[in-house]
Amino acid sequence: MRVAKLFVLAVFLMIALTVAPAAAKDTIKVGAILGVTGPASFLGAPEAKTLEMLVDDINKKGGVKGKKIELIIKDSSASPEKAISFAKQLIEEDKVFAIIGPSTSGETMKIKNIAEEGKTILLSCAAAEVIVNPVAKYVFKTPQKDSDAVIKIFQQMKKMGITKIGVLSSNTGFGKAGKEQIEKLAPEHGITILVNEVYDKAASDLTAEVTKLKAGNVQALLNWSIEPAQSIVIKNARQIGLDVPIFQSHGFGNIQYVQAAGAAAEGVIFPAGRLLVVDELSKKDPQEAVLAKYKKDYETKFKEDASTFGGHAYDALMILVKAIENAGADKEKVRDAIENMKGFVGTGGVFNFSPEDHNGLDINSFEMLTVKNGKFSVLKK
Amino acid sequence: MELFFQYMVAGITYGAIYSIVAIGFNIIYNTTGIINFAQGEFVMLGGMIAVTLNNFMPLPSAILATVLITMIIGALIEMIFIRWLVNPSVLRMIIITIGISIIIREAALHIWDEKVRALPYFTGTEVTSILFFGAHISPQVLWVIGICSVVVVLLNLFFNFTMRGRQMRACASNRNSARLCGINAKNMVTLSFVLSAGIGALAGCVISPITYVHYDSGAPLAIKGFTVAIFGGLGNSMAAVVAGLILGILESFSI
Numbered sequence: 196m197r198v199a200k201l202f203v204l205a206v207f208l209m210i211a212l213t214v215a216p217a218a219a220k221d222t223i224k225v226g227a228i229l230g231v232t233g234p235a236s237f238l239g240a241p242e243a244k245t246l247e248m249l250v251d252d253i254n255k256k257g258g259v260k261g262k263k264i265e266l267i268i269k270d271s272s273a274s275p276e277k278a279i280s281f282a283k284q285l286i287e288e289d290k291v292f293a294i295i296g297p298s299t300s301g302e303t304m305k306i307k308n309i310a311e312e313g314k315t316i317l318l319s320c321a322a323a324e325v326i327v328n329p330v331a332k333y334v335f336k337t338p339q340k341d342s343d344a345v346i347k348i349f350q351q352m353k354k355m356g357i358t359k360i361g362v363l364s365s366n367t368g369f370g371k372a373g374k375e376q377i378e379k380l381a382p383e384h385g386i387t388i389l390v391n392e393v394y395d396k397a398a399s400d401l402t403a404e405v406t407k408l409k410a411g412n413v414q415a416l417l418n419w420s421i422e423p424a425q426s427i428v429i430k431n432a433r434q435i436g437l438d439v440p441i442f443q444s445h446g447f448g449n450i451q452y453v454q455a456a457g458a459a460a461e462g463v464i465f466p467a468g469r470l471l472v473v474d475e476l477s478k479k480d481p482q483e484a485v486l487a488k489y490k491k492d493y494e495t496k497f498k499e500d501a502s503t504f505g506g507h508a509y510d511a512l513m514i515l516v517k518a519i520e521n522a523g524a525d526k527e528k529v530r531d532a533i534e535n536m537k538g539f540v541g542t543g544g545v546f547n548f549s550p551e552d553h554n555g556l557d558i559n560s561f562e563m564l565t566v567k568n569g570k571f572s573v574l575k576k
Numbered sequence: 577m578e579l580f581f582q583y584m585v586a587g588i589t590y591g592a593i594y595s596i597v598a599i600g601f602n603i604i605y606n607t608t609g610i611i612n613f614a615q616g617e618f619v620m621l622g623g624m625i626a627v628t629l630n631n632f633m634p635l636p637s638a639i640l641a642t643v644l645i646t647m648i649i650g651a652l653i654e655m656i657f658i659r660w661l662v663n664p665s666v667l668r669m670i671i672i673t674i675g676i677s678i679i680i681r682e683a684a685l686h687i688w689d690e691k692v693r694a695l696p697y698f699t700g701t702e703v704t705s706i707l708f709f710g711a712h713i714s715p716q717v718l719w720v721i722g723i724c725s726v727v728v729v730l731l732n733l734f735f736n737f738t739m740r741g742r743q744m745r746a747c748a749s750n751r752n753s754a755r756l757c758g759i760n761a762k763n764m765v766t767l768s769f770v771l772s773a774g775i776g777a778l779a780g781c782v783i784s785p786i787t788y789v790h791y792d793s794g795a796p797l798a799i800k801g802f803t804v805a806i807f808g809g810l811g812n813s814m815a816a817v818v819a820g821l822i823l824g825i826l827e828s829f830s831i
Contacts, residue, residue, distance in 0.1 A: 231690070232685055232690045232791075232792075233690070234792070236690030236691070236790075237692075240689070240690055240691075392831065397793075397796040399590075399593060399783075399787035399788075399796070399797070400589055400590060400786055400787060402582075402586035402589055403583055403586040403587070403590075403827070403828035403829075403831040404831055406579060406582045406583055406586055406828075406831075407831055409579070423692045423788050423790070426692075426788070427786075427787070430702045430703070433702065433703040434702075434703060434704075434705045434712055434713075434714045435582060435705065435711075435712040436705065436712045451691060451692065455692055455694060455788060456702060457701060457702040457703075458701045458702045458703045459702040459703050
């Protein structure tokens, strides 16, 4: 009797096991590892919302090539340890078609090899250039390169006649990668770094750091971080009367940072994609239509301001969808399709991928922005 | 010289923030002999609730309401998780408080969201500063220092000169003897949670314009506050303030 029961159970299990993959064949599984909560939630939360919105939309319209997308979002809270285990889980257990994310550079670097070994396409939403330099076969990224951001800032400094600067960065992957680029590129652009300080990502007050900058008589402050600390730093700088121009990284592209810093944020200069200033773009701009639609959809659905970070997830998913449309649902072919994609208009810029360039964006994808009356605005030269 | 004062002011700012958190640790230690690792979460709750209430009412009443609400939460936590334990070991209670801190943090994430919030500056704005011996100091720092001092003085008076305060201290030094003297030890423990939750919430309100507050901001503050509480010799609020200032100034001058 007992044996019979076991036998029935085994048969059921076998049916279940064979049926499940058959059902899954009709969907394309896309994994996403995003820092929805935790210190990088400024990035991860809009990214996750964007993906959910887009996937709903695509599935309502019948999916990609007749297949629905099944989105699996994992919240890594910006912890590299969690990102590693989620990456393994997505690749080995869920057998996803591709992974979008992670949100931060530190996490992406930790799972770069895992994606490479698992032969799974990884479309990172993080900024550091090291993600795609050296190029890894399966790893792509959608945000602009941090080296381009640094060059753009240095060019602006040159225009303003600034040569001596103070650099602050946080002890995260993003901060470290940015600091390296700044140190590497400064001599070429005739910039001298007088003060170079690293602070903890959970820092609650940075008065001492900005005091050191004031003591060093710098002509400008350049801060590189993605945490709330970047609001704290400008507040403290203004409080102690350090009234030099303040430059931030492209990580400043979320209006919440401006709101958090209030009056202190006025006049902060930073490079960013054009999403933030879509109202000021001319209709002739190739990105205008894409940006205006994404911004409107996002803002009507979630009742909060769209940020460039959500845009990175938009680009990642849409590039993947476009590649699947062109090449069919085959991992290798899709990978090749992404690598050879040219002229894809996304929120970050116009992407031109090549076997040497897995980012596809150049320095022109950045615009110098500033904060005016609590809003982002194009910096008038 | 100007810079010396500026570093000093930065250090005092850090120190005041650390001390006001450390005081909360001390109160519970004083009555129960345990370290409440959920103290940082009381600070976080204070900031979050105040920001929410400030949308409906003016700042002073929002802060007052926040302190009361957090006190009630503190009492509930003690009654639900700690009060019914029969003869709990100190280690067990400490582990329970760590668990409580995780629960509060996750609950806050679900009630609010992952966004960073802050109360408005009590006086002036983000860029206002007062000149003091050539150093610029934000008025909010003076609020933190002021409230910190008032709390320390009141606590010292309470613990040394009122019957309730003495009863609470008696419970810490010898629970059984205190009970033999007719002190309701369990009520004293509840009272200590209420007090420290209230002070934590008040701290969360005054420091939130400087440090910002989000669901995860309690833990880093608690670690610094804990360090300061230990450095000042557990249980002594006056020493905690001195220790906090020393740590803050050391940090600021070491940059």
